[in-house]
Amino acid sequence: MSTERMSVVLVHGAWADGSSWRKIITALNRNGTPVIAAPIPLTSLNDDVDAVDRAVARVGGPVVLVGHAYAGAVLGASRHEQVRALVYVAALAPDEHETVADVFYRDAPHPNAPNLAPDADGYLWLPDEAFPRAFAQHADAEDQVLLAATQRPIAVACIQEPVPAPRWKTLPTWYLRAEEDRMINAETQSFMADRMGARLRSHRTDHTPSITAPEAVLEVIAEAYAEVSAEPPAIDGEPAGTSGRR
Template identity: 60%
Template sequence: MSFGNVSVVLVHGAWADGSSWSKVINRLRDQGVNAIAAPLPLTSLSDDVTALDRALERIEGPVVLAGHAYAGAVIGSTRSRNIEALVYVAALAPDEGETVSDVFYRGETHPQAPQLTPDRHGLIWLPQEGFAQAFAQHAAPQELAVLTAVQRPISVSCISEAVGRPLWKDRPSWFLIAEQDRMINPGTQNFMAGRMNAHVRSYEADHTPIVTAPDAVTHVIVEAVQSVSAR
């Protein structure tokens, strides 16, 4: 199937890097969809949006922008003109004036969710046991080993900066709800998706379906790409 010149840009969340999207990238390629992963410094929300904008400058033609977890705030804060649709994967979608922290802590915390506290540098690391208990409890041991080894901390500045008018108010959006998420309350995901008027797709997935349920994630992204290419 031809998707024209529509490209997909994938944005990683906290405690991860672009390699977390590798399974999805390969599946999109198999379906003829060009995709790149945008690297974020995770030093502040503003820094991350600037980094995303630099990646988007490299893309010609319409873009479907997908973000996992924290990256939902980043993809909602860009103002790049070539974005035609947004895909939120178990992601955070703060509204205007809200912070990432506001929505992250909105719902009840799962009993197996890790305690998150910044170190003396203002960086938040995920405890090693948090990967198997809450971040990706459905992952294989080899996958958990990689996720743990490549984790990148997120700055407190990323979660404490209020967002402006989010792009999801002006673009169609899709939201993959991870029903077994132990990091972001699924009820909070439903709340955010509802106020976004997003196309909701719900799966029995953990917090990191880009690793543990890549077929489901790919399906939702391709649905958004098909919508853009059909215009």
């Protein structure tokens, strides 16, 4: 357990940016927990890992690293010594020598999942209709419009690079499964969490829990934070671990 003040570093996935964590950032900040969102370029796995490690270094102390979707692969490949715990939020967790595509396509896609094809520059975009149909079907219309308008494409190279031995093999790890995810099959999420030996928490939410079920995300972060920090954060005025688990 660290005696230094722990920070939370949030990493967005594909077709999103740091604003997708806004509800988590404001809640943690309101309760005095240091938090930043790490911007990643989504140009290659190595580029994204470098960006996360720079963000962790900027914090200057121990970190709980939290990632959504594609960012799970980035968390696993991060090598910064300040990382104390990992939290996967409906995230992909390839094992050594696997690619993101290997786990993303492991199980049959949801009928509403979009067909993905790269553009002329090798980037994958989501069609606007994918946000209400599959990416964030539980979100309100305003959030769906914002997600579509601010999406950032992911390079095909990101999902084709084999990953190194992942950090979840050596660090305390939590996994929040999105039971109604139409982008990453919930069975795939269960498989990955079990293989990781992660502490699995589950919630009836879509692919964007940080937007549609922020309280579930905050509870998992608080649980991880409390285990590796001498000063657990509060959520809505309550110490970590006092609210019910899902």
